Amino acid sequence: MALTNRSKTVTVRELTWSEKLYLPAIFKGMMITFSHLFKRTPTIKYPDVKREIAPVYRGQHVLKRDEAGAERCTACGLCAVACPAEAITMESAERKKGEENLYREEKYASIYEINMLRCIFCGLCEEACPKEAIFLTDRIVPSSFTRGEEVFGKDKLVETTESPIDVTLRQRPEVLEFKKDKRHYHNRTFKDAKPRINKHH
């Protein structure tokens, strides 16, 4: 039974005289390789020349700070929930007095780790984030010698105030509009939540 219409019945048949001579086949093959002399090599010499990437390219994550330089992440855990690869883990902590310039809200992530070996760079964490804290950037995750080095902590994820990572490409109007749509559960804030009616039975 043929599964496709491309299937071909193969039989071993006697070679014809010209096939037994092999020379025509050899010259045919030689001409094929010769034609490759005039073909452009598709190689991109990576460290010297960088490949042009798409504007929606999803690379290494960044944890953004706000305009005042405080971390935006509140360790709500929505990104970890959204993550299909279960690559994100975090621990939350309460902001102490005098740390207002470090953390924007009263709760923050004391530990925030992304396992880059598990991450599939789908960008769902970015979509899930209600605080505009996590973004995927056009940076390539560097390789390493051990698996442990590929678990990125806050030291590698949080941007520094001196060199903020530009994510304006990721904050297109339609994305921002999407973030405001309260019909999505993960876009609702505490204030939007409808008061729950206690049912008595």
Added chain:
Amino acid sequence: MDAMLIYKLILCVLVFVVSLAMAAYMTWGERKLAAILQDRVGPDRAGPLGLLQPVADGVKMFMKEEMLPGKSNRFLFILGPCLFMVTACMTGAVIPWGSGITINGVLYPMQITDINIGLLYLLGVVSIGVYGIMIGGWASNNKYSLLGALRASSQMISYEVAMGLSLIALVMMTGTLSLGEISRQQDAGLANVVYQPLGFLIFIICAFAETNRAPFDLPECESELVGGYHTEYSSMKLGLFLFAEYINMFISSAVMASLYWGGYNFPFQHELGLEGNTLAILQTVALFAKIVIFIFIFMWVRWTLPRFRYDQLMHLGWRVLLPLSLANIFITGIVMYLMGKLN
């Protein structure tokens, strides 16, 4: 006479140096051409276009650790690659590299020695070349090396037969064994390949087999024999084996150009109206152009054709090329008889 002796010594050194330089840049050319044929870039880190790659490779070869396998025969292990290299370099002595330069009315021929058995000398040196591989492979005390050596020797002996017989037809036609004389004859007439197309085809196939180049590179067949006869070799001893292969390629290209493709002669060379020495230099350039084309064909074939199976190799050598070369001798003889060229 003394001036001639000094000139010959200089020519010896020059041929040696040019062979080595050609071999070095053939390694670069091979890698570059392989890359281009496979739509890759190839070596381009060392110098512009990777032109310093042979230097880097040479330095690497010399700096690497010398390894001698345990229980191997130390003397023979070192003798093997040396012998292979020496025989590879010896063949350049009878090649006519040009017609000759006239200085103060004395003609200095651009050939180290024009012995009247030049072709036999070539065959003799080629047949000695197999010892380097055999001794090296056996002394390694490794079964892969031994198998590679056995393959190499049986292959080279088998193809020497067809090669010698294909040359006999050429010798019948030209009536001389001297390469210088054959080159001069082609100045007057057409290139020998016009009269001996089958002989040339047999010769070039045998040249591929004799130099252990693809598709006849079974002695170093990495899919079965790790590295063949040079499995146990490292550093410059391995380098000598690989280098000698390229020198063999260079010399066999030169032989093919001299015997079949007019040697240093090029078309319409006497119509240009050039002086003796300018013409001689142009002729040498023409010979080198022919050699480069043959080297290109060597590499082009290597990166196109897959390797033979061993029984196919023996079948081709003994049951196709040998009868063909005998038939070629027969046809040449008949044609010469009909044209009344036999006395």
Added chain:
Amino acid sequence: MLSEYAFWFLSFVAVFSAAGMIFSKNPVYSVLSLIITFFAVAGHYFLLGAQFLAAVHIIVYAGAIMVLFLYVIMMLNLNKLEEEKRSLWSKSLSVAAGGILMLVLLAAVQRTDELNSIAAGEFNAAMGQTKNLGNVLYREFLLPFELASVLFLGAMVGAVYLSKKELA
């Protein structure tokens, strides 16, 4: 003068490497010594003006026959190669065979006086060149030459017959 030095040098090399071929314990060294002997003998041919003979000597003996010798020796397991116990019968036979060869050689050496008596003027230096050799071989000695090639053909047929297992 130079050729005389070359003669003595080649003779020493030939004799010493021949002795080395007999006395060395390792068969591979024996083969290599024999190859050196062949080269020295080829050098002698060259000195005598027999260039063709020298080249063919190298091609046939050093290039083909000794390669096959080496081939066979490599296939043997050298570690197990010990001196076999030979019977008195085979020993005496080999002595006899060697003695006969010795006699032939001695007879040949005795005749060198005859050869020396040929005047220097009669010796043709160009005799050993390929063209003259071919003329002599194919005109004067055509029949012995062809008979020798028939002998080779017989040997080849015999070898092929022996290698065919189902026939033997």
